[in-house]
Amino acid sequence: MDFRTRPATLADAPAIHAIIAANEQAWHAQVQSVPDAVAADLQRPLITLDLDTRVVTTPDGDIAAWAWVHGGRRSQVDVHPSYAGRGLGTELVGWVEDRSREHHSERVAQTVDDADEAGTTLLRSRGYEVLATNWLLERPVDGDAPVLPQGVTLRPFAEDDAQAVYKVVQDAFDDWQPRRHPYEEWAGTSIERSSFNAALSPVAVAGDEVVGAVISLDLPDSPDGYVDQLAVRSDFRGRGLARALLTYAALEMGRQGRQTLTLWTHSGTGALAMYERLGMKVRRSSTVYRTEL
Template sequence: MLPEGFTSRPATHDDPPAIHRLMAAAETEWHGRAEVVPDAIEADLRRPELHLDRDTLVVYAANGDLAGWAWIHLGKRAQVDVHPAYRGRGLGTALLDWVEARSRAEGSEWTAQAVDDADDAGTELLRSRGYEVLATNWLLERPITAPGPRNLPAGLTLTPYTDQAAHDVHELIEDAFAEFQPRRKSYDEWARLSVERPSFRPDASPLAYAGDELVGAVIALDLPESDEGYVEQLAVRADHRGKGIARAMLEETCAVFHGLGRRDCILWTHSGTGALGMYERLGMRVRRSTTVYRSTS
């Protein structure tokens, strides 16, 4: 039930550049800068068990502009975006209707999506449908300075990421995030969202070993046309937390990005991890936030 003058179709793998421009336009309006990572969109569209023909929708205006889009994975996690030029015309409502219908068709008991806290219209729409706050995501930043002497915790060694360690890294990260994420990602899904992305930077992604046991890992991305280094994931094994491992890995990542001329290091953290205070002690501060809303279908 799109507003008059708009048409839709499933997304294709040719659409990410146009989708990126749509999302960048929204972020620029809200924050004065675009931070969406171009290859993140393609990675999302290549998630296992996400079927483009039924789980994605792109909406075009009569003049050919991409006006909005949405996707939903496994009937649960969803995303809806509308170009700033086409807000206030009912597209957000229509796309949310489509997301909720797809969720019901999959037999899901709930749907969830993150909304930028500067997106007043999107926030109001979800609240009007009875969505409740599930969690908060914070984008953190830290200036990158010249690296000092390495001060590793006793018994710890750091090595750059290697493909041979990929499955161990996947297990460690999924174990660490199991406390707050609704399901474990398969190796294929995790890899498509991280180490198989074109922006993945192995040399900025240290692995921490205590003896021969993997106890920490960073997945870092080198963002195109950006002066910032991005940490996609950082995890420390539960029985080795509080020993300075996260600090050591982050310092190693920042040292590599400093050599590449990057100005800031940025990462997202989730309220379910309880890690915000730790990152603040490492010198990071909140740049902006999103809220995850969840509703029953």
């Protein structure tokens, strides 16, 4: 087949998400990804579409595979299962590495679903090594009402909370994320997305200060509720606030007809044990691979 390659456009986002969803359906019999995630990623500040993205198209114009590079350090490559085994992944990984070198990056990382045997084999064959693990966790949406630390109340996210929630989230993630995201980037990939659900995103308040928050997104093709971010201010940690925030979100998800609360956590945060103590269990996992350039 005569495949062609070109930069991605925002108009390609639904077709690109369809590739991601088709793989999730094949590997796990369920779609977990959020449809507007691709568009949000393509609009990140460090992405120049003409330079940092590629889609592979068929003669009919269908998108068979895609790739992007973010800042020369992070990347993603996805091939539709209908076009697996034709060398498209190999071609795009090679492009990713070349583009990362153009960014003067010394290394580049890519996350691969642990059910993706072909993707794992490809990266291993090119010398990629394990950097970190991501786990998709789940918990029921029923249970008792949240128990709060003294002086703390919970309520749904309001528009005026945006800057305060941003600060709590960024402060909480500073210990492990490679860079502090500007407000515009954080908002564009969270509260400004069409999938953001304020009713399922509790904010913890002590006095007139935000001390914790959950950011939840809708998964239209899944029975799950999804927590994208959970953060607690450092001086309120160890007091049961994370459990209370998750419990509040879970109960609200249940009222909206969701069956399970889910969230991803990264081994770099060291939070897996905490989530397990909160009653969450691992559903599936992915691995972050990195290579030196």
